[in-house]
Amino acid sequence: MIINHPLLGPRDAQEFTYLGDANLIDRPDWQADGAGQAFYEYLYLRDNPAGLHRELWYHEQGDRSWLVVTRNISTHEITKVELARDVARAKGRGK
Amino acid sequence: MDNLALLPRCALGGDKPEARLIGGLRISENPGLAMASLAARAGQEGDVLKAARKLTGFALPGPGGMAGAGDWQAFWAGPGQWLLTAPFASHEDIARIVKSAVAGAASVTEQTDGWVRFEIAGARICEMFERLCNVDVRAMKSGQATRCQIEHLGSFLLCQEAGAAFSVLTLRSGARSMFHALETAARSLP
Numbered sequence: 001m002i003i004n005h006p007l008l009g010p011r012d013a014q015e016f017t018y019l020g021d022a023n024l025i026d027r028p029d030w031q032a033d034g035a036g037q038a039f040y041e042y043l044y045l046r047d048n049p050a051g052l053h054r055e056l057w058y059h060e061q062g063d064r065s066w067l068v069v070t071r072n073i074s075t076h077e078i079t080k081v082e083l084a085r086d087v088a089r090a091k092g093r094g095k
Numbered sequence: 096m097d098n099l100a101l102l103p104r105c106a107l108g109g110d111k112p113e114a115r116l117i118g119g120l121r122i123s124e125n126p127g128l129a130m131a132s133l134a135a136r137a138g139q140e141g142d143v144l145k146a147a148r149k150l151t152g153f154a155l156p157g158p159g160g161m162a163g164a165g166d167w168q169a170f171w172a173g174p175g176q177w178l179l180t181a182p183f184a185s186h187e188d189i190a191r192i193v194k195s196a197v198a199g200a201a202s203v204t205e206q207t208d209g210w211v212r213f214e215i216a217g218a219r220i221c222e223m224f225e226r227l228c229n230v231d232v233r234a235m236k237s238g239q240a241t242r243c244q245i246e247h248l249g250s251f252l253l254c255q256e257a258g259a260a261f262s263v264l265t266l267r268s269g270a271r272s273m274f275h276a277l278e279t280a281a282r283s284l285p
Contacts, residue, residue, distance in 0.1 A: 060249075063242065
């Protein structure tokens with residue numbers, strides 16, 4: 001499998017490690033009301049689609065950046081690769 | 096205590112750096128460079144680029160790039176991150192020199208003794224590295240740099256001269272393993 005890194009171009013999947021669902025970026029606010037329930041859902045509840053899936057990959061043997069990869073679970077076709085940093089910032093996370 | 100003299104050791108353990116000449120390929124340990132990492136703090140990359148240019152005389156390279164002039168050489172390590180090298184003899188305190196140049200705009204960490212650096216040169220260098228890593232070394236141009244895996248060790252591969260001279264940096268504790276891998280690959284060429 002080849003992942004088309006947004007900065008470095010096509011790179012072999014052996015350079016990357018997989019973390020999981022890209023929704024892990026959306027960590028709940030621990031001070032909000034109902035944080036317990038929100039964290040339960042954040043930690044344990046995942047969609048399991050047989051199709052497009054957004055997931056976090058880490059370029060460990062490369063530039064150490066986190067990527068959000070949109071991949072079709074059924075075919076392994078990768079349709080989009082973004083820097084997780086940009087995805088998080090677009091959601092108003094970080095500075 | 097002024098008669099106490101501690102002799103520095105090279106990464107391979109000798110008082111002097113080791114080198115091999117195998118089938119026209121020269122592999123040599125290079126202990127002569129000091130190194131520091133430079134990581135721009137959030138939103139301050141512009142200031143870092145400006146300060147680094149003032150210090151080194153050239154612009155820090157973009158993704159996959161390497162640049163150098165005079166004493167300084169820099170290569171890209173990640174978004175907003177670079178590794179800078181300069182001669183050890185004149186820049187032993189490289190981290191302090193870089194930190195005083197960039198001030199609060201970036202984090203600087205001393206790297207000199209965490210790494211081992213090998214210089215490899217020879218006409219069949221691409222054939223050699225094809226046996227060591229998944230990088231398309233024939234496509235690498237002078238001034239390109241990449242991180243890759245060689246002999247299970249996370250390494251940087253710097254193209255000093257396309258198809259002729261490369262540098263390999265890896266963790267110092269893996270120096271002997273890397274040297275073994277480089278020698279073995281050079282010997283294995285038919």
